[in-house]
Amino acid sequence: MSEITIEAVPERSADPNAPLLEVTDYRVGFKTERGLAKAVDGVTFRLARGRTLGIVGESGSGKSVLNRSIMGLVVSSNQIEEGSITFDGTEIVDTDRQPFWGNRMSMIFQDPMTSLNPVMKVGKQIGEPLKLHLGMDKKQARERATELLTQVGIPEPTRRLDQYPHELSGGMRQRVMIAIALAGEPDFLVADEPTTALDVTVQKYILDLLGELQRDREMAMTLITHDLGVARGRTDDLLVMYGGRVMEQAPTEVLFSAMRHPYSEALLESIPTLDHPKHTRLNPIPGSPPDIVSPPPGCRFAPRCRYAQDRCATDLPELVSDGNHHYACFYPVGTEAGAEALQTNIERGQTAVGLRVSAEGRLG
């Protein structure tokens, strides 16, 4: 059996208060036949130990590409990376991140069906990072694996060690995946839609579990989700992405209580909630997410925005900062400029890009 060797593990930095992850103007593009697809177009954030950053977005927002690229999971030889990412003081853009995997940074994925090796027993899969990163031998690894399975709440852990993934339910598989991800004791965890494919009762369990484990280990975590409810309850800071760009960025409660970006607002308004009586007419966002190879000039969201003015179709808004609340919009929600913009659109019956606006300010 061949040994997997890893290069020298990067040193932990001396300063415990420095943010673990510093991402500055990070861009990721893919060369395609039609041109450069700007999947991530300028993202900046800081993540400290023990904190959770939520990244919310839909298809094409770039949320998955962002996180996988930070991890260094290059999937295409056509990928271009620009900008800066410092992990614990070390610049990692355009480098091979393999030495970090498992022991410094780790990832859990969305689909528990396909993320585990179907022909390897559960115990062995958890054992690999233990032997590799913590230098354990077979016996120690087995003991520790049992501990880990108990920590993630799997009943009869010793029996599970010798089972194959297909013998476990979806929720259990997800827990095994968490155990594997945490076995190497990483400082940073990327959770990519970890509960999307799970039932709602299992989802709650898994999210509770992740929160607990994070607190115990002082891990930094990014939680990618499309579910605003999950984002609200489980994150400290929030990043809302659309078309590869950051639309709004703030501590979670601030973002929800003083929402500034029309996309965030529209997203929240389009979701049915339990408070609404039955048969409530929903407020969908018309249209579809943008083409990231040749996006429309100006604000990416303008074609679907009820506040859109002429300027929005030509100029690209940069992030404006209001303390630790950042948003990229010329006519933000809850501001005078925004209110005027909406009023203008209501009066003329349409937005600057031709979307019909009703008298109540709804689209269509």
Add this chain to the structure above:
Amino acid sequence: MTTQHHSHLEDEEVPITFAVEGVVADDMPAEQFVTRKTLGWGFWVSIGWLVAIITAALLAPVLPIPDPGVDLSSDVGLREPPSTEAWFGTDALGRDVFSRVIWGARISLTVGFAAVAFGMVFGGSLGMLSGFLRGWFDSLTGFLFLTLLSFPALILAILMTSLLDRTLFTICVVLGVLGVAPVGRLSRAATIQFAEREFVTAAHTIGAKRGRILIRELLPNVVIPMGALALLGMAVAIVAEGGLAFLGLSVEGDTITWGKMIADGSDRREIEDAPWVAFFPITFLFLTVLALNFAGDKVREYFDVKEISV
């Protein structure tokens, strides 16, 4: 500046590189940015070769080439190397090799095509029916396929050719029969795979009868992997004919096939004295098989990609 925009009722038209709008969709580049694959220049070169050889074969009677059976020893000589009078030289009986290669193409390509057609029609339909109907019919055809596959192809071919008159027709049938089981299994697997998709259930809920579902929903989808297989199958059949010729079991009489030419030109004396007699049919066989394999592969790749990337 205002941009044209469709009415709110419509979604924008979606370019091909668009990601799947799905909760479980991965906005990962592999899926998102795979643009439409072209078949590539290699494919077209292969097709070009095949078209050329087929055209030459079809036009053989009217091409300005010598009769392939005529002894040219008086003009050119026996076992003469390639020259301006005989481009590929002459063989042991003074016959023009170039002409024989062209005429041989007629038979070899016919065998390739007919054998595959036989396999596709019988194997393909049996496979589709068993994949769609399942149950006892599926078990029965499964048993049939298994039996056919259990015979070493060579033994089966020898058996059949020794029992039958070795005409062009029977050779095609023999090779066709050998193709029935592999084709059948593939078409069965493809049918099952597509039959599990929701669009087939949808056709059912619409009230379409089973026959209609088989023809209108499944067949257009199954045809794609079958088509790719057909090109590869032709290659196999042509080579198989060559194999039979080596055993002296190919088409009887004066009929010219590449296999027979290679067989004739391959005994010790011929190879030493007149290597071109075997060399040219071998080259043509090789190039044709290569073209078929390459084209078949490209077709499969092209349609696979279209399926996966939405």
Add this chain to the structure above:
Amino acid sequence: MAGTGSAHLRDDPNVLLRVEDLVVEFKAGRKGTVHAVSGVSFDVMDGETLGLVGESGCGKSTTAKAVIQIPAPTSGEVLYNGTDLAALKGEDMRRMRPEIQMIFQDPISSLNPRRKIRDVISEGLAVWGDAHGTWSQDRIEELMIAVGIDPKYGDRRPHQFSGGQCQRIGIARALALDPKVLICDEPVSALDVSVQAQVLNLLEDMKTRYGLTLLFISHDLSVVKNVSDRIIVMYLGKAAEIGDAEELYHRPRHPYTRALLASIPEPAPTVDVHEGDIAGELPSPINPPDGCRFNTRCPHADDICFTDEPIMTQVGDADHFVACHHPVDVTIRT
């Protein structure tokens, strides 16, 4: 009496679909029989939307497919306008199909990748013809416009459309035959959040415009509440609770319903978040528990729950029925 009973079935001439004691079982190789649906009853009135909600393994999709006999259920009655669909033989059932149509979860997989969408939508008409035995392009165009697809794209293939658009095409296909009942099997689960609202609004519009009766299956509680008049909650092949949508969500009685509502990221105010912490795993449908099937995970289970199956009983005078030996008392929190 099998299953959780039928006390909740209504005796009303407007009932269009009435399912009584539906059982769907199938063999799982040598392991035994999967009891996917074990005695479920419900009815739907003309113009009503019944939401079928539950988590994976509860049997909601199987129930939906059994209603349209794909495949036919193991036993039970499916009365549509008085005719028992379960008792119909092949060709007779096929003739009933235009009246009960279905839309599917995966918008891409539910359309034939090799056919033009115009042909996909008109397939039903091609099979049956309209009232005159023929059909016109106009009807197809009218349908396409109604669901929001520009008819000029009719010659394109499904892979050229987005998920939301494919779902609209699927809806147009189902409506082409002018059905009375539309069964929606998780129609928005595979769509982006901003597109879900589009399709849900569309379904409501179509329901009004074409006078449809809907059976809406989903695991998403908020979506189901938005769309439904009445809701039935299923667990491991059984009906646990059924009633008016508002009533059920504001005063859930079954411990499982309460657990579901407590687990939603923005939980219902009427339940304590910790009610969502139900222990254990879902039991196997091959060997479901005796008595109440929720007994392995229910915080209130006692002896009777392990021996006797609970039967649907009305809660007060409301349109609200629960199958539980110890229905949870109402606690309303703000």
